[in-house]
Amino acid sequence: xxxAGFNPYASATGRFYAVFTGPKTSYTVPCYYMQEVxxxxxxxxxxxxxxxxxxxxxxxxxxxxxxxxxxYAGDPQYNAPISTGIQFQCVQSDRxxxxxxxxxxxxxxxxxxxxF
Numbered sequence: 284x285x286x287a288g289f290n291p292y293a294s295a296t297g298r299f300y301a302v303f304t305g306p307k308t309s310y311t312v313p314c315y316y317m318q319e320v321x322x323x324x325x326x327x328x329x330x331x332x333x334x335x336x337x338x339x340x341x342x343x344x345x346x347x348x349x350x351x352x353x354x355y356a357g358d359p360q361y362n363a364p365i366s367t368g369i370q371f372q373c374v375q376s377d378r379x380x381x382x383x384x385x386x387x388x389x390x391x392x393x394x395x396x397x398x399f
Contacts, residue, residue, distance in 0.1 A: 300355045301340045302364075305373070306348035314340045314354075343381075344373040 299314035317339050320329040344350055350373055354366035380394025391399035 298357060299338050299340075300358075301342065302353045302355065303342050303344070303350055304353075305344055305346050305350045307346055310342065312340055312342050314338045347373050347375050349373075 301312050301314055303310045303312065316337055317334070318337065319332040319334045321332055322328075323330050342352075350371050352366075352369045352371075353364040355362050356365050379397045382391050382399055383394060384390075385392045385398075393399060
C-alpha cells in the first residue's frame with residue numbers, strides 16, 4: 284500500500300499500459316489505479332483498504348489462441364517492458380457473448396442474437 288495522500292499519477296511511472304499480443308494482432312490497454320474500500324457502518328463512511336495490487340487492467344481477447352501480455356511503465360512506444368510477460372490460452376466459450384443494443388434501439392441482446 285501507499286501512504287495517505289499518495290498520488291500514483293504524479294510520478295514518472297504514474298501510467299501503466301498492458302500490451303496484449305494474440306494470434307492476429309496486438310492491443311495496448313491502459314491500466315487503472317483502484318483504491319479498494321470497505322464500508323464502516325459506525326461512521327457511515329467508506330474507508331480505504333491496503334492492496335498489494337492497486338493497478339488493474341481489463342481485457343477480453345477477441346480471438347481464441349495463445350496470448351501474451353507485457354506491462355509497460357510510461358509510454359510503451361519508448362519504454363522497455365517492466366514484466367517478463369504473462370501467457371495464457373483463450374478458448375471458445377459456450378456463453379452468449381457481449382451485450383449489444385438490439386436493432387429496435389430499446390432492448391439489449393447478446394452478440395449471438397439471444398435476447399438479454
